[in-house]
Amino acid sequence: MHAINYDAPTTLDQAVSILKTHGENARPFCGGTDIIIQLRAGVRRTEHLVDVKKIKELQVLSFDAKKGLRLGAAVPCIEISESDVMRRHYPGLTEAAHLIGSLQIQNRASVGGNLCNGSPAADTTPALIVLGARARIVGPNGEREVPVEAFVVSPGRTVLKPGELLVELLVPAPAPHSSDAYLRFIPRNEMDIAVVGVGAAVTLDGDKVKAARIALAAVGPTPILASKAADAIIGMKLDDAALEAAGRAASAACSPIDDMRGTAEFRLHITAVLTRRVLSIAAERAKKN
Amino acid sequence: MSKKTLVEATINGETVEFLCEPRQSLLETLRDVLELTGSKEGCLTGDCGACTVLVEGRPVCSCLMLGVEAQGKNITTVEGLATNGVLSVLQNKFLEHAALQCGICTPGFLISAKSLLDRNPKPTEHDVRYALAGNLCRCTGYDKIVKAVLDAAAAIRSQGEGKAAAR
Numbered sequence: 185m186h187a188i189n190y191d192a193p194t195t196l197d198q199a200v201s202i203l204k205t206h207g208e209n210a211r212p213f214c215g216g217t218d219i220i221i222q223l224r225a226g227v228r229r230t231e232h233l234v235d236v237k238k239i240k241e242l243q244v245l246s247f248d249a250k251k252g253l254r255l256g257a258a259v260p261c262i263e264i265s266e267s268d269v270m271r272r273h274y275p276g277l278t279e280a281a282h283l284i285g286s287l288q289i290q291n292r293a294s295v296g297g298n299l300c301n302g303s304p305a306a307d308t309t310p311a312l313i314v315l316g317a318r319a320r321i322v323g324p325n326g327e328r329e330v331p332v333e334a335f336v337v338s339p340g341r342t343v344l345k346p347g348e349l350l351v352e353l354l355v356p357a358p359a360p361h362s363s364d365a366y367l368r369f370i371p372r373n374e375m376d377i378a379v380v381g382v383g384a385a386v387t388l389d390g391d392k393v394k395a396a397r398i399a400l401a402a403v404g405p406t407p408i409l410a411s412k413a414a415d416a417i418i419g420m421k422l423d424d425a426a427l428e429a430a431g432r433a434a435s436a437a438c439s440p441i442d443d444m445r446g447t448a449e450f451r452l453h454i455t456a457v458l459t460r461r462v463l464s465i466a467a468e469r470a471k472k473n
Numbered sequence: 474m475s476k477k478t479l480v481e482a483t484i485n486g487e488t489v490e491f492l493c494e495p496r497q498s499l500l501e502t503l504r505d506v507l508e509l510t511g512s513k514e515g516c517l518t519g520d521c522g523a524c525t526v527l528v529e530g531r532p533v534c535s536c537l538m539l540g541v542e543a544q545g546k547n548i549t550t551v552e553g554l555a556t557n558g559v560l561s562v563l564q565n566k567f568l569e570h571a572a573l574q575c576g577i578c579t580p581g582f583l584i585s586a587k588s589l590l591d592r593n594p595k596p597t598e599h600d601v602r603y604a605l606a607g608n609l610c611r612c613t614g615y616d617k618i619v620k621a622v623l624d625a626a627a628a629i630r631s632q633g634e635g636k637a638a639a640r
């Protein structure tokens with residue numbers, strides 16, 4: 185790896201001021217599970233790493249039944265998968281965090297870093313999107329909030345401008361009779377990048393769908409909010425016909441590529457299958473809430 | 474070259490101070506600066522687990538952590554498993570079960586297994602396989618390693634019972 189400088193500020197103000205001073209030449213640094221590999225491989229360059237893990241706002245993990253979840257950008261995935269509160273209220277986001285790498289990786293990798301890395305295949309991003317999560321960003325010009333579905337703009341690029349950092353993810357409290365789920369397809373049991381990932385959140389009114397959100401990973405240049413797939417089931421009973429319709433609409437929202445992990449055609453097929461499955465799981469969970 | 478940083482950490486129970494460049498991984502720092510060459514370099518991409526060490530009791534890939542991040546941290550490497558040159562129960566069980574051939578992966582497996590046993594003294598086979606999923610071995614296959622860890626867990630438990638009975 186080329187020479188770099190390293191800072192580990194303990195406050196947001198310090199972090200923003202260091203990032204501002206170095207502009208394009210600095211990058212936030214969290215668990216390092218993407219950035220260290222990218223720097224070593226020469227696919228990203230930076231002169232200055234600003235470690236954000238010591239800033240307390242970025243380590244918050246708190247749930248309130250009315251206000252919902254505050255998930256600090258630096259909270260490692262292991263804290264999410266080991267949290268009973270997360271498993272109970274956001275099972276889909278929890279299973280997405282739990283899918284990332286091995287225990288070694290989960291002890292370091294953050295959900296914030298998973299999002300900021302900007303990969304279309306990031307597992308936790310669709311899981312955040314279906315929950316209606318917003319990203320709270322702080323930078324030299326103050327604060328702003330961006331819905332997670334608008335955060336990634338192209339592969340590896342996000343809405344973050346030089347000097348800005350992601351502070352936390354704000355997730356609304358789950359509505360009554362609602363829940364979420366996330367599934368991905370990989371050719372082996374563990375430790376691989378999604379060929380397709382599908383997240384869903386469903387709110388039921390009796391046996392009908394009152395509200396739904398479906399989001400897709402690895403089937404386009406960015407994570408995708410498949411609004412038409414959700415529209416296809418609103419007001420409907422989740423029977424086979426409704427699931428089929430949602431699956432078809434989800435495939436139609438994709439613009440996949442052929443690569444070593446799978447062909448575009450295969451991805452379209454798997455998107456429909458996973459959409460049906462993940463909706464059924466989310467709905468089963470929602471019935472119990 | 475960027476300037477070197479002074480880092481103070483507790484490694485295998487001893488407070489150490491060392492100088493490292495921010496671009497150096499913890500693995501490089503351990504091996505090249507501190508001459509603790511037990512932790513191995515396999516892939517440098519977080520896939521093989523040969524570089525696994527405990528940081529605050531949690532297993533991490535030292536190839537994906539910077540040496541400067543060790544500041545103030547408590548770190549255990551494979552060199553910290555034996556006591557005064559006497560191998561730990563876990564290490565002995567690896568030998569007894571022939572759970573290694575070339576041995577490159579062994580330090581990482583030992584650290585992941587230790588982390589499991591510290592947390593869960595009575596793991597199932599599934600627990601063991603799950604805890605070791607981030608460690609790859611190209612030589613032995615995994616059965617002997619899994620058996621060694623299960624047997625170590627049993628031996629440590631009966632040692633504990635022995636001590637309790639003697640009291």
Ligand SMILES: Cc1cc2nc3c(=O)[nH]c(=O)nc-3n(C[C@@H](O)[C@@H](O)[C@H](O)COP(=O)(O)OP(=O)(O)OC[C@H]3O[C@@H](n4cnc5c(N)ncnc54)[C@H](O)[C@@H]3O)c2cc1C
Nearest residue numbers: 214215216217218219285293294297298300306307350519
């Ligand atoms: C072996 C292995 C297996 C993996 N398996 C999976 C998997 O199954 N699914 C999956 O989705 N991912 C997987 N990953 C990738 C996953 O670990 C990363 O995406 C991780 O979540 C990134 O978080 P981090 O804290 O390590 O970020 P870092 O690597 O520190 O940073 C990632 C990027 O985000 C930026 N960044 C970090 N924090 C902030 C912030 N607060 N504000 C602004 N920018 C920030 C950095 O500048 C950098 O560009 C795997 C990685 C490895 C090594």
Ligand code: FES
Nearest residue numbers: 515516517522536
């Ligand atoms: S060398 Fe670190 S995981 Fe392979």
Ligand code: FES
Nearest residue numbers: 574576610611612
């Ligand atoms: S003993 Fe050779 S890699 Fe495991």
